[in-house]
Amino acid sequence: MAKKRGSVRKKGLWHGWSGLFLKLGLVGLVLLAGLTIYLDAVVQEKFTGKRWAVPAKVFARPLELFAGQNLSRDDFLTELSALGYRKADSAKQPGQISVNGSRVDVYTRGFQFFEGTEPAQLLRVQFQGDQVASLGGAGDPVMGRLEPLLIGGIYPAHNEDRILIRLEQTPPFLVEALVAVEDRDYFQHFGVSPRGIARAMYANVRAGGVVQGGSTLTQQLVKNFYLNSDRNLIRKGTEAIMAVLLEAHFSKEEILEAYLNEVFLGQDGRRAVHGFGLASQYYFSQPLHELQLHQVALLVGMVKGPSLFNPRRHPERAKARRDLVIGMLAEQGMVDQEQADKAMAMPLDVSARGSMADTSYPAFMDLVKRQLREDYRDEDLTSEGLRIFTSFDPLMQKKAEQAVQSTVKRLTRADAPSPLESAMVVTSAQGGEILALVGGSDPRFQGFNRALDASRPIGSLVKPAIYLTALERPQEYALTTLVEDAPIALQAEPGQTWTPQNYDRESHGWVPLHQALSRSYNQAAVRLGVDLGVPSVLETVRRMGVDHDWPAFPSMLLGSGSMTPMQVTDMYQTLATGGFNTPLRAIRNVLTTEGDPLRRYPFEVEQRFDSASIFLLQQAMTRVMSEGTGRSAYNKINSNVRLAGKTGTTNDLRDSWFAGFSDDLLAVAWIGRDDNSNTGLTGASGALQVWSEFMAQAHPRSLNGAPVQGVVMAWVDAETGMGSDPSCEGSIQMPYRAGYQPLPGPGCNPVLSEEGLKDGANRVMDTIRGWLQ
Amino acid sequence: MQMRLPGLLAIATILVGCAGTGGSIPVVDSGRPVSNEDITYSPGAQAPVQQQAERRTDGAVVVMVPDQAGGSQPIQSYPVDVQPQGGGGFSSPGTSTGAGGGSSLQQDEQLDGPVLALLTAARDQEGRGDLGGASSSLERAMRIAPREPQVFYRLAQVRLAQGDAAQAEQMAQRGLSYAGGRPTLQAGLWELIARAREQQGNAAGAAEARQRARVTS
Numbered sequence: 001m002a003k004k005r006g007s008v009r010k011k012g013l014w015h016g017w018s019g020l021f022l023k024l025g026l027v028g029l030v031l032l033a034g035l036t037i038y039l040d041a042v043v044q045e046k047f048t049g050k051r052w053a054v055p056a057k058v059f060a061r062p063l064e065l066f067a068g069q070n071l072s073r074d075d076f077l078t079e080l081s082a083l084g085y086r087k088a089d090s091a092k093q094p095g096q097i098s099v100n101g102s103r104v105d106v107y108t109r110g111f112q113f114f115e116g117t118e119p120a121q122l123l124r125v126q127f128q129g130d131q132v133a134s135l136g137g138a139g140d141p142v143m144g145r146l147e148p149l150l151i152g153g154i155y156p157a158h159n160e161d162r163i164l165i166r167l168e169q170t171p172p173f174l175v176e177a178l179v180a181v182e183d184r185d186y187f188q189h190f191g192v193s194p195r196g197i198a199r200a201m202y203a204n205v206r207a208g209g210v211v212q213g214g215s216t217l218t219q220q221l222v223k224n225f226y227l228n229s230d231r232n233l234i235r236k237g238t239e240a241i242m243a244v245l246l247e248a249h250f251s252k253e254e255i256l257e258a259y260l261n262e263v264f265l266g267q268d269g270r271r272a273v274h275g276f277g278l279a280s281q282y283y284f285s286q287p288l289h290e291l292q293l294h295q296v297a298l299l300v301g302m303v304k305g306p307s308l309f310n311p312r313r314h315p316e317r318a319k320a321r322r323d324l325v326i327g328m329l330a331e332q333g334m335v336d337q338e339q340a341d342k343a344m345a346m347p348l349d350v351s352a353r354g355s356m357a358d359t360s361y362p363a364f365m366d367l368v369k370r371q372l373r374e375d376y377r378d379e380d381l382t383s384e385g386l387r388i389f390t391s392f393d394p395l396m397q398k399k400a401e402q403a404v405q406s407t408v409k410r411l412t413r414a415d416a417p418s419p420l421e422s423a424m425v426v427t428s429a430q431g432g433e434i435l436a437l438v439g440g441s442d443p444r445f446q447g448f449n450r451a452l453d454a455s456r457p458i459g460s461l462v463k464p465a466i467y468l469t470a471l472e473r474p475q476e477y478a479l480t481t482l483v484e485d486a487p488i489a490l491q492a493e494p495g496q497t498w499t500p501q502n503y504d505r506e507s508h509g510w511v512p513l514h515q516a517l518s519r520s521y522n523q524a525a526v527r528l529g530v531d532l533g534v535p536s537v538l539e540t541v542r543r544m545g546v547d548h549d550w551p552a553f554p555s556m557l558l559g560s561g562s563m564t565p566m567q568v569t570d571m572y573q574t575l576a577t578g579g580f581n582t583p584l585r586a587i588r589n590v591l592t593t594e595g596d597p598l599r600r601y602p603f604e605v606e607q608r609f610d611s612a613s614i615f616l617l618q619q620a621m622t623r624v625m626s627e628g629t630g631r632s633a634y635n636k637i638n639s640n641v642r643l644a645g646k647t648g649t650t651n652d653l654r655d656s657w658f659a660g661f662s663d664d665l666l667a668v669a670w671i672g673r674d675d676n677s678n679t680g681l682t683g684a685s686g687a688l689q690v691w692s693e694f695m696a697q698a699h700p701r702s703l704n705g706a707p708v709q710g711v712v713m714a715w716v717d718a719e720t721g722m723g724s725d726p727s728c729e730g731s732i733q734m735p736y737r738a739g740y741q742p743l744p745g746p747g748c749n750p751v752l753s754e755e756g757l758k759d760g761a762n763r764v765m766d767t768i769r770g771w772l773q
Numbered sequence: 774m775q776m777r778l779p780g781l782l783a784i785a786t787i788l789v790g791c792a793g794t795g796g797s798i799p800v801v802d803s804g805r806p807v808s809n810e811d812i813t814y815s816p817g818a819q820a821p822v823q824q825q826a827e828r829r830t831d832g833a834v835v836v837m838v839p840d841q842a843g844g845s846q847p848i849q850s851y852p853v854d855v856q857p858q859g860g861g862g863f864s865s866p867g868t869s870t871g872a873g874g875g876s877s878l879q880q881d882e883q884l885d886g887p888v889l890a891l892l893t894a895a896r897d898q899e900g901r902g903d904l905g906g907a908s909s910s911l912e913r914a915m916r917i918a919p920r921e922p923q924v925f926y927r928l929a930q931v932r933l934a935q936g937d938a939a940q941a942e943q944m945a946q947r948g949l950s951y952a953g954g955r956p957t958l959q960a961g962l963w964e965l966i967a968r969a970r971e972q973q974g975n976a977a978g979a980a981e982a983r984q985r986a987r988v989t990s
Contacts, residue, residue, distance in 0.1 A: 064917065066887040115898065115909035143887040430919030431912075578950050580943070589909065600905050603912050603928075605943045611950040664919070704920075709953045 036241055042226060043245045051225075051258065052162060052274075054385035054593065055155045058368055059148035060392040061435075061588075062111065062118070065125055066143040067134050070664075070699055073102060073127040075395045080106060082149055082394065084285030084351065094120045095290045102127045109287065111147035114389060114589040114597050118145045130699045149394055150281065152365045154372070154381045155271055163277035163288075164385075167257040171291045174276065175256065176334045177300040181325055183217040187252055191218045191243035218243040221259045265299065266306045273306075283311060285351040293339065294346040297325040311350045319348055362446035363439030364392050367586050370452075375599065385593030390586050391433035393426075396698060400424050400436040400667075401443040403694035408441040408671070411686060420679060422671045422690060423450035425569040426698075429666040431603060432573050432582030448674070455562040456655045456672060459648035460520045460683065462559040464575060464617060465540040466529045467517050471613045472540075473532075474737035479514040479616055480721030485524035490554045500526050500558060503649070503682070512721055514620040518628030520647060522558055529557035543608045545570040545581045559648060568659050569668045575617060575644075576661040578708070579609035612710035612737050618644050619735055621660075622703065629684050630660065633692035642703040643695070647683030654678060656686030662700030667691055707735050714741035888918045892927055904935050922952040922962070929965045938972035941965065959989040 063079050080097055088096040091107040098105045103126050110120035123144045124136035153161055179186045185193045197214035222242045265279035273282050279299050280288040301321035302309045311318035323344045330340035404422045412420050426436035439449035470477035485508040492498030500522045516524035529537050534552040550561035574581045582605050590598045621644035624630045629647040645660020656671040669690040715731050717724045723742035724731035891914035898906040908931050914924045925948030932941035945965040952958045963986035970979040
């Protein structure tokens with residue numbers, strides 16, 4: 001009854017108002033037409049231009065492989081695992097490795113570098129000890145490179161990140177699975193799918209709730225790409241119109257490719273993981289095209305709810321969803337049952353959090369960003385997809401972090417009022433490239449970057465500058481010149497008397513210059529520095545690479561001036577490279593998103609000191625390690641490795657420093673507290689422990705002790721420094737500036753030993769006595 | 774909403790024709806992939822130039838060519854079985870020689886393995902006018918052999934070609950600090966220093982460097 005009445009009423013209304021409805025309908029049509037024209041412009045404008053803002057990607061150094069390379073098999077495997085290489089019986093395609101005892105076969109992936117393309121190739125790497133013994137492969141390659149590890153990106157505070165991929169780079173089953181699960185009629189419909197909607201409605205009615213959506217892939221793309229997340233009818237309508245418009249202008253393949261790059265697949269802190277390219281790296285540390293059926297199915301399953309099916313947080317739920325996807329593929333005949341069973345039997349295969357593949361390096365990234373901001377605008381860094389290649393060495397970083405964390409833990413006293421903090425910088429000794437950077441005792445903490453920003457008094461680390469100033473005056477000073485270690489009172493600042501003490505509260509009298517440095521005698525250093533002139537020493541610090549505004553007070557001679565660990569690194573780098581100052585670099589070059597070279601940060605040097613003076617200073621600094629304040633390093637490091645370094649301790653044991661280098665590595669370590677209170681640590685008992693822990697793991701190359709040009713060796717008496725002869729007891733060979741070596745002393749004939757002389761003399765006396773008798 | 778859809782679609786379809794750009798697909802793929810896979814190519818793909826450079830070149834040596842006139846010649850850092858490309862347009866007139874045949878080599882002046890491969894790659898890049906690439910390859914060689922003066926010699930040459938005479942001089946100086954006992958190489962480095970100083974307008978310094986080049990060779 002009610003129904004009938006209603007229809008009658010409707011009919012009547014229609015008769016009465018039909019004219020008005022017609023007019024209104026026409027107006028509606030015109031409005032709709034306008035809206036459609038507008039939407040069409042929107043659809044085309046955004047889809048044809050640059051579709052996404054892609055943050056800059058920052059890469060580590062590529063691992064080089066060649067015979068003789070310092071690289072242990074285990075480190076190699078660590079790097080390969082971080083890069084997502086998978087073990088196989090034999091490496092047959094890029095991304096695979098096979099391990100057989102000390103031999104590792106790796107099928108590299110190939111990569112576009114600044115200076116050229118590295119091919120994908122099979123390399124057979126044979127290890128011996130901590131070295132690559134030989135490299136083999138098709139065509140006898142002499143060297144090869146792995147692709148560099150992606151260590152971060154440069155994002156605005158909240159941002160989408162993605163690695164753009166092309167449709168032809170997708171692995172098998174990805175498109176099939178996506179279509180099967182999300183939009184079965186994708187290749188038939190025109191943007192919206194009445195069949196899909198009907199199917200979804202049927203399924204929802206049957207289930208008594210919303211279990212399936214009727215949105216096509218195109219609609220999903222439109223929703224994410226053009227619209228906000230409001231859910232209402234008007235937006236649904238707009239979405240449908242835009243989906244149809246998109247389909248009208250662009251091919252199914254183009255739309256699908258955009259979808260693959262747009263879809264949201266997870267949240268990584270403040271970074272949103274978009275697209276299958278980045279998702280593949282984020283969940284498997286592998287490039288997308290290498291993924292296998294079970295991995296593809298996992299990602300496709302996640303489209304429905306990236307956090308709900310997050311394989312790291314909800315592994316069981318994620319696996320159930322994955323297996324459901326595999327089942328749908330089998331059901332629709334895309335894979336056979338055997339393939340499906342095999343894939344379902346596979347583990348999730350997700351890379352572990354906290355492994356090298358999934359670690360943040362806030363201190364190093366901070367440095368990279370600071371250097372980039374000098375040359376690029378923020379919006380370019382966060383949107384242009386630049387590829388930043390750095391010198392960062394994740395293996396060295398791991399060792400540096402372990403050294404810092406284990407030592408700080410060991411040295412922390414339970415009753416300490418504030419936590420012990422630490423920082424470390426590791427560079428390539430000759431090239432001045434930053435290999436590792438630790439900004440605090442928690443290397444994951446993104447905040448105060450002590451390596452760059454903690455400026456602390458450097459204590460005795462300044463002393464090499466005093467001795468270098470002396471050694472640059474060869475007519476006055478050599479390593480064997482005696483200097484006086486005796487109490488001294490000085491006008492420090494106007495009106496204040498300063499009487500520096502030695503650490504052991506004793507004075508050692510006249511000692512050879514090298515010994516004054518290796519034992520870090522304060523009084524000798526101050527007396528020498530005052531003789532040389534404090535301004536001259538401070539100028540030497542400047543020439544070593546650190547610009548400072550320290551007043552020329554004598555207390556500066558014991559390091560009351562402050563530096564950051566990075567500045568100390570700069571200063572010691574000049575010593576490690578034989579007198580050449582090298583601006584420390586973290587960035588090697590930058591490529592555009594297309595892989596075209598954009599900018600290089602070239603290696604630059606400037607000679608600041610003659611190599612002979614530096615060689616002599618290095619000799620004294622190796623004595624720090626062999627017989628001086630740094631000798632405990634050899635408790636951990638093989639004593640065959642020649643090292644040079646210097647300890648630093650500041651007043652009231654506030655700062656503990658160590659700076660030192662091998663032939664290939666320079667490392668600076670600092671320990672202190674943020675509130676600047678006492679640590680109870682000297683340079684030797686604190687920072688040196690971090691340093692030697694690191695060096696013990698890093699397998700440094702021994703310093704070359706062969707004299708450089710302008711240096712000669714001479715035999716001298718160890719105590720007096722007077723010219724001597726190898727035949728004399730207590731004589732040692734010391735390096736001198738050519739032309740300033742002492743004249744050889746008279747030989748001490750070993751045949752004429754003292755007893756022999758006495759014997760002879762007695763015999764002579766006997767003879768004389770005989771004559772007399 | 775679903776009721777109105779067919780009508781909307783019909784209108785939309787009509788309007789597409791008016792508003793569209795006429796059928797052609799104006800997709801400019803400016804968001805080109807930055808992924809690793811974008812530049813990865815399959816094993817069968819065409820081998821790049823550098824791959825050839827990095828193959829073992831048996832019997833290849835780096836040849837130091839002394840100049841009879843008393844000056845010095847650049848080190849020909851190419852394998853003898855490979856022809857140099859166009860005399861390496863970077864070097865100043867008159868210093869480029871051919872495969873510099875039978876000059877005797879000291880043992881330590883022979884390079885092999887990765888460093889030789891990289892010097893060869895750098896020479897090819899330089900020949901193509903890709904000085905930035907050459908520089909990168911040489912710095913890669915320097916990371917492998919940080920004390921090899923021939924690498925600094927080549928770096929100095931490339932810096933000179935890039936117009937950075939100051940850095941050319943510094944690179945050569947650095948090379949000298951590692952070139953003890955290698956007089957021919959020392960002479961070559963002094964000669965480079967002389968040229969770098971000339972370009973910086975330091976005639977007296979250049980003359981002094983030339984003098985030292987003569988003394989050491």
